[in-house]
Amino acid sequence: MNDRIGTTRDGIVIRGARILGGEPADILIRDGLLVEIGQGLSVGETVETVEAEGLIALPGLVDLHTHLREPGREDAETVTTGTRAAALGGYTAVHAMANTDPVADTAGVVEQVWRLGQEAGYCDVQPVGAVTVGLGGEHLAELGAMADSAAQVRVFSDDGRCVSDAVLMRRALEYVKAFDGVVAQHAQEPRLTEGAQMNEGAVSGRLGLTGWPAVAEEAIISRDCLLAAHVGSRLHICHVSTAGSVELIRWAKSKGWDVTAEVTPHHLLLTDDLVEDSPVGSYNPIYKVNPPLRTRADVEALRAALADGTIDCVATDHAPHPVEDKEAEWAAAAMGMIGLETALAVVQEAMVETGLLDWAGVAERMSCAPARIGRLRGHGQPIEVGAPANLTLYDPAVRAAVDPAGYASKSRNTPYQGLTLPGRVVATFLRGRPTVLDGKLT
Numbered sequence: 134m135n136d137r138i139g140t141t142r143d144g145i146v147i148r149g150a151r152i153l154g155g156e157p158a159d160i161l162i163r164d165g166l167l168v169e170i171g172q173g174l175s176v177g178e179t180v181e182t183v184e185a186e187g188l189i190a191l192p193g194l195v196d197l198h199t200h201l202r203e204p205g206r207e208d209a210e211t212v213t214t215g216t217r218a219a220a221l222g223g224y225t226a227v228h229a230m231a232n233t234d235p236v237a238d239t240a241g242v243v244e245q246v247w248r249l250g251q252e253a254g255y256c257d258v259q260p261v262g263a264v265t266v267g268l269g270g271e272h273l274a275e276l277g278a279m280a281d282s283a284a285q286v287r288v289f290s291d292d293g294r295c296v297s298d299a300v301l302m303r304r305a306l307e308y309v310k311a312f313d314g315v316v317a318q319h320a321q322e323p324r325l326t327e328g329a330q331m332n333e334g335a336v337s338g339r340l341g342l343t344g345w346p347a348v349a350e351e352a353i354i355s356r357d358c359l360l361a362a363h364v365g366s367r368l369h370i371c372h373v374s375t376a377g378s379v380e381l382i383r384w385a386k387s388k389g390w391d392v393t394a395e396v397t398p399h400h401l402l403l404t405d406d407l408v409e410d411s412p413v414g415s416y417n418p419i420y421k422v423n424p425p426l427r428t429r430a431d432v433e434a435l436r437a438a439l440a441d442g443t444i445d446c447v448a449t450d451h452a453p454h455p456v457e458d459k460e461a462e463w464a465a466a467a468m469g470m471i472g473l474e475t476a477l478a479v480v481q482e483a484m485v486e487t488g489l490l491d492w493a494g495v496a497e498r499m500s501c502a503p504a505r506i507g508r509l510r511g512h513g514q515p516i517e518v519g520a521p522a523n524l525t526l527y528d529p530a531v532r533a534a535v536d537p538a539g540y541a542s543k544s545r546n547t548p549y550q551g552l553t554l555p556g557r558v559v560a561t562f563l564r565g566r567p568t569v570l571d572g573k574l575t
């Protein structure tokens with residue numbers, strides 16, 4: 134950690150940043166807070182200066198869906214390497230998914246993950262608690278104990294697996310109401326996806342790979358929206374991937390039900406035909422992910438839903454895997470992609486360059502909404518005087534080939550290799566302390 138900048142008593146002034154893409158302004162940070170915002174601020178000589186001409190200032194990004202792999206799979210990622218990747222991606226907080234080994238299904242494990250995040254210091258780590266013991270889908274985990282723990286868990290998910298038992302799902306939804314929690318569902322009807330390898334459609338038919346039908350996702354989403362409405366609780370849908378899911382969520386929201394949803398960057402950009410033909414060949418497991426990449430029509434529907442707010446936020450589903458788990462034949466390879474270090478670039482490509490979102494919209498969907506859904510304090514707040522100084526400075530004007538060689542993540546399973554993407558995170562500030570400066574970890 135660089136202790137020169139950001140720890141001086143007199144603070145930091147960011148010069149000429151375009152807040153949410155607006156007119157250039159200066160931002161004075163002191164004691165971890167935004168204390169003054171305006172044009173041509175006069176500050177003392179002992180204040181450090183960060184030049185930000187041409188850069189966009191966003192509230193520090195918040196991820197609702199990150200797999201940090203610790204404890205248990207430190208060969209794929211650790212809390213330290215994953216949060217370094219997050220900081221480089223412009224994130225100041227991530228929700229760490231519960232499918233670790235041991236599973237984060239007790240107060241002890243969630244507190245361990247939370248403390249590891251604090252010790253690493255690159256971004257806040259908010260653990261997600263498992264819904265069922267050991268992700269086994271049979272018995273509810275100690276949701277209340279996790280909520281009352283030092284980690285103050287508010288998001289519960291068996292992600293990686295679906296809570297497919299309707300009675301258990303109902304009980305979980307009822308239980309989390311007591312502490313304003315939310316159940317985040319990985320919507321995948323297990324019987325409809327046995328042995329599934331990729332999206333069910335024309336491409337899977339040609340390739341002879343077992344299909345993963347859209348209805349397997351949509352059936353669970355419709356059931357869970359009805360359950361959430363029935364018990365009056367909060368439901369969040371992880372990684373929405375089909376046009377039909379969008380229609381169901383739009384319907385649930387039109388009823389006034391408390392349902393929110395996320396989409397991953399890769400489902401906003403990539404399609405299932407990459408499995409057949411891509412810059413890195415055919416049958417390349419780099420494109421194997423759960424839920425699978427879908428069709429161009431699905432991608433268009435997801436973009437429109439993120440633009441109109443039917444889908445509330447972008448979540449990375451950053452899923453690191455070591456080389457040996459990913460560089461196998463298609464059927465044997467692990468599912469998942471890394472995404473923390475490319476999320477903002479992909480969102481710029483898919484949503485901003487297409488005119489679907491402006492930078493204020495990006496801030497809402499990558500910072501404010503996820504913080505709100507996760508009930509995370511101190512993050513996702515407007516850039517205004519008095520707010521915690523959680524900030525990202527982003528240069529949207531550059532374009533570069535994706536090169537994972539320099540990534541902080543321990544894993545290299547990015548599906549964007551060979552592509553050129555816009556933008557670069559120049560600096561990230563966590564409560565006024567730079568975690569990234571000049572595009573590098575401090």
Ligand SMILES: [Zn+2]
Binds near residue numbers: 293
């Ligand atoms: Zn999932």
